[in-house]
Amino acid sequence: xxxxxxxxxxxxxxxxxxxxxxxxxxxxxxxxxxxxxxxxxxxxxxxxxxxxxxxxxxxxxxxxxxxxxxxxxxxxxxxxxxxxxxxxxxxxxxxxxxxxxxxxxxxxxxxxxxxxxxxxxxxxxxxxxxxxxxxxxxxxxxxxxxxxxxxxxxxxxxxxxxxxxxxxxxxxxxxxxxxxxxxxxxxxxxxxxxxxxxxxxxxxxxxxxxxxxxxxxxxxxxxxxxxxxxxxxxxxxxxxxxxxxxxxxxxxxxxxxxxxxxxxxxxxxxxxxxxxxxxxxxxxxxxxxxxxxxxxxxxxxxxxxxxxxxxxxxx
Numbered sequence: 001x002x003x004x005x006x007x008x009x010x011x012x013x014x015x016x017x018x019x020x021x022x023x024x025x026x027x028x029x030x031x032x033x034x035x036x037x038x039x040x041x042x043x044x045x046x047x048x049x050x051x052x053x054x055x056x057x058x059x060x061x062x063x064x065x066x067x068x069x070x071x072x073x074x075x076x077x078x079x080x081x082x083x084x085x086x087x088x089x090x091x092x093x094x095x096x097x098x099x100x101x102x103x104x105x106x107x108x109x110x111x112x113x114x115x116x117x118x119x120x121x122x123x124x125x126x127x128x129x130x131x132x133x134x135x136x137x138x139x140x141x142x143x144x145x146x147x148x149x150x151x152x153x154x155x156x157x158x159x160x161x162x163x164x165x166x167x168x169x170x171x172x173x174x175x176x177x178x179x180x181x182x183x184x185x186x187x188x189x190x191x192x193x194x195x196x197x198x199x200x201x202x203x204x205x206x207x208x209x210x211x212x213x214x215x216x217x218x219x220x221x222x223x224x225x226x227x228x229x230x231x232x233x234x235x236x237x238x239x240x241x242x243x244x245x246x247x248x249x250x251x252x253x254x255x256x257x258x259x260x261x262x263x264x265x266x267x268x269x270x271x272x273x274x275x276x277x278x279x280x281x282x283x284x285x286x287x288x289x290x291x292x293x294x295x296x297x298x299x300x301x302x303x304x305x306x307x308x309x310x311x312x313x314x315x
Contacts, residue, residue, distance in 0.1 A: 017065045018157050019182040027071045028142050057110040110138030118174045136160050
């Protein structure tokens with residue numbers, strides 16, 4: 001396990017040491033972003049306070065340390081008609097079983113949603129669903145509208161704790177706990193790769209992506225220039241503009257030079273260069289194979305020599 005980064009979020013009153021892995025943050029933020037995009041569509045019915053995103057947190061316990069490694073979304077529906085999201089239990093159990101098969105060391109450690117503080121719906125989900133599978137589930141809340149002046153992650157994790165009520169009975173409350181960001185080496189490599197593929201900065205792009213971008217830009221520029229020439233020739237043909245004979249001669253010369261690439265001589269020369277390149281590649285492969293075969297023969301000879309010495313000694 002890599003060394004943990006500096007603590008993020010508020011220092012809580014809980015007793016667990018919670019380590020949040022980057023994949024969880026990516027999954028939750030992606031879920032929230034897609035939900036907001038779909039809710040903003042005119043034909044969407046995803047409005048109201050009950051249509052919050054919900055998902056499951058998957059991780060491992062080791063003593064007091066909790067590592068939240070990954071997560072998955074939950075399907076919900078307003079089956080009660082009061083705006084409260086009801087979890088699809090069949091989908092929930094199926095996905096949980098699939099994760100158990102792929103990651104046998106992982107277990108359900110809690111659930112996530114959006115908001116700045118736990119609400120009545122969170123306590124209801126705690127009692128009805130997650131407390132049945134885990135005696136002490138954790139809740140991760142992502143603030144979808146964090147303050148612009150804050151530099152901390154808009155994420156809080158809450159732990160279930162038993163607290164005394166005013167009448168002397170024991171109740172349940174969700175207490176904030178301190179969280180830290182941690183990542184494995186494989187996670188770091190994956191994040192760096194994702195950043196290189198998605199960033200708009202040239203310095204973070206791979207060589208292949210840079211090559212593709214340059215080729216794409218060249219093709220798009222060629223297409224736009226050809227379109228301009230086609231429109232120009234169309235207007236000349238229709239008589240909208242006078243015939244500039246010097247430009248037409250240049251276009252004809254350019255077309256002739258391009259047609260030369262399809263001549264038999266050009267195709268023959270291109271095939272010869274291709275064949276020469278393939279021959280060089282094959283020669284390099286043969287040379288490498290011959291060297292490996294020589295090493296094998298040498299090793300076999302040494303083995304046979306030692307074997308013959310042993311026979312002579314016993315004789």
